Amino acid sequence: MVKLTINGKVTEVDAEGDTPLLWVLREQAGLTGTKYGCGIAQCGSCTVHIDGEAVRSCVYPLAAVQENQKITTIEGLSATGDHPVQQAWAQLDTPQCGYCQPGMIMASAALLGNNPEPTDADIDKQITNICRCGTFQRVREGIHLAAKINTAQSSKGSAK
């Protein structure tokens, strides 16, 4: 048994150390929001956060994760689905089929975590997820909108 901290909860999982984190999340922890798209770090569908950084969990072996590292999946990005990226995505109706979107949202949230006001060039560099439905235009718009929502929320917070 290995202990992992997933979405703020310590969870015991029973899998071989070389099992990719993606399959530990999906098949051991029952968190199927994180998707399999390629298994070779090409598409980003499996993106989760480890200590706030975006990682492609399909090539991240269980053995490489420490118990005290915080794993965040789409299910744990926010308690009520209102992370600024989720809010922006809802406003713009960004998803199409939705399959790549957990990864797209996690990658975008990580980008904003490191860079609250990314430029288009930053987005081009950091968001390398594949979306076969072709949601890119609203993803780009959504990242900019999320940055604005973030600023608005934090200025509201500091005014209190």
Next chain:
Amino acid sequence: MTIETIKVSRRQFVFGAAITGAGLSVGMALPLSKTLAAVPGSTRPEVNAWVVVAPDDTVTIRIARSEMGQGTLTGLAQLVAEELECDWDKVTWEYPTPGENLARARVWQSFSTGGSQGIRSSHQYVREGGAAARQMLIEAAADVWGVKSAECVAANSIITHTPSGRTTTFGKVANAAGQGVPPTTVTLKDPATWKVIGQPLPRLDTLEKLTGKQVFGSDVSLPGMVNAAITACPVHGGKLASFDAKAASAMAGVMSVVAVGDDAVAVVADTWWHAKTALDKVVITWDKGENANVSSASIDAFLTEGLSAEQAFVGNEAGDIKAGLARAARTYSADYSYPFQNHATMEPMNATAVWTKDRCEVWCPTQNGEAALAAAAAAAGLPQEQCDVHKVSLGGGFGRRGASDFVTQAVKIAMTMPGTPVKLLWTREEDMLHGYYHPITKARLTAGLDAEGNVDALHVRISGQSILATLIPQGLRDGMDPVVFQALAAEGDHALSYTVPNLLVDHAMRNTHLTPGFWRGVNVNQNAIYLECFVDELAHETGQDPLAFRQKMMRNHPLALAVLNKVAEKAEWDKPAPAGRHRGLSVCKAFGSYVAACAEVSVSADGKLTMHRIFAATDPGYAVNPQQIEAQVFGSFVYGLSAMLYGECTVQDGAVEQRNFDTYPSMKIAEMPHVDTTVMPSGGFWGGVGEPTIAVAAPAVLNAIFAATGTRVRHLPLKNQALRSA
């Protein structure tokens, strides 16, 4: 150890007597994306097949077609809601199952979702369903009040008796309405009075896509479920000779290693990861058969021969092509080609099945529920009445999930362990190897020009695959595949947008061993490239402006001309392009809609392409949800431009060589041009929106590349071509 997770959500239904024979407990809860919940006497009375209204006024609209990202479910719900006169904020949706459709004499008609048909082939009966439900609700209220129904009106889920001002809600009378007699005739609203159709409403299915809650086929989890990974003979048509499962069987979690049909091996294990890793250790001998001799080079030679073959099916003909070419002041000819391409849906193929000797149930993402049911029943050896298919969210479809090969496989595996649900999930590699590929074709275009540079004669010879000949031979007309001529046809949904006095469009059918399939846009993708790039060539060859050159041939095609003029206007075609940028045009009629694009690109000195922006215009007749149409323009452009830039499946020793996104790349956000979309519905007809615009993205960009470089790209994909000579 596997943790069995039963997702508990509002999308849950109680799976009762149906599979008690399977040894599963009665009343266990299974996760379903959306399945019919209304049963007689339940708290959610069915008004009619399309509409269920709960006492709290929640309106559940039944959707027969599959939502795969294209927004059809929201559009279809808008059609019903418009006629129903319900409160849109209270609308939700559910899928009936194909089995229920069968049991109810196909009350929901077709479940097939392809060819951009979701709305345009069902708008009439779907709206009638909403109108009939409204009438039944009004009748029920009038009955309660003892007044004439003609004195009552419905709006926003409230029924009002106009003379007295008395009101009630849909929810209060829904039960009684469901017992009423359905009207024999209904009158649909005048489009001028539409309040819901035509509005850019948010999708009904967005929120669960933001939190990981949406259940796709690959996320299905049933009590006691086991997982399967599969590998089929890499050469299409090849067979399984033998396999040695000794090493694999000893691996963690492995339950069995089984042959599936005559061409595949599957490993069943507690988890999919265990199944997949064990499958890699099964030693398999394939009997690859004679197709192992096929290569891209041999296919190329086969198709090239077709370009000048005597025999060809005539798809469109006018005047006298021979005479037209013979008298031409000048003839001009060019050859083009378009490769095999995989759909590469984001979610690989999958299906979950449970089988007993008298019942089979399948959960799967499918574009064609009825075909999936037929496939499940055939594989299960049971009548369709003893089977059902539960549609789960699709992680993309693009035509691939119209096929049911993965359903057949899942049922066959489930038959090896009666009563146990088996989830089959393909690896990306399996998905790449076993597609229903975009058909491969070549084209030779020959024009006869008069002394003024007008096109007096045009011969378009297509050589290559026919989808119908392989998948739906009953759709052939005396051997001819009409689908091959999309965007080049004489009339109809895919009519050619130009008038040419002497015209011949013909097809030398050359089918290869790789199975072709319907694909987003299918044949308009290459046909629009062939035609629109060739027309651009003719304009340049004769020193004419590409816009004016097209306009001359479009006098009889006012709607196509209107979208072309719109993109020219938006792109300010009459002014020079911004410094360093170059423009290209394209226009097409596809899937009943008129579409055009103007692309603006630059190409660096070392041949690097930047697609800056594309102006798009589409006239789908009626625009049900303009913001979703806009999303489909963005999406179809990404799909079409990915295909143009990278899409190519090559064949070596009979097998497709590309195995994953490293060798079959897909466009990323950095390559995405800004798309400026004009939705300009002219009314009076129902065109598709999911696919049409894919036709114009690539040719507009290719024509812009020519404007930038003088290099004419005639063979796709672009990754194989140098845009500037070294």
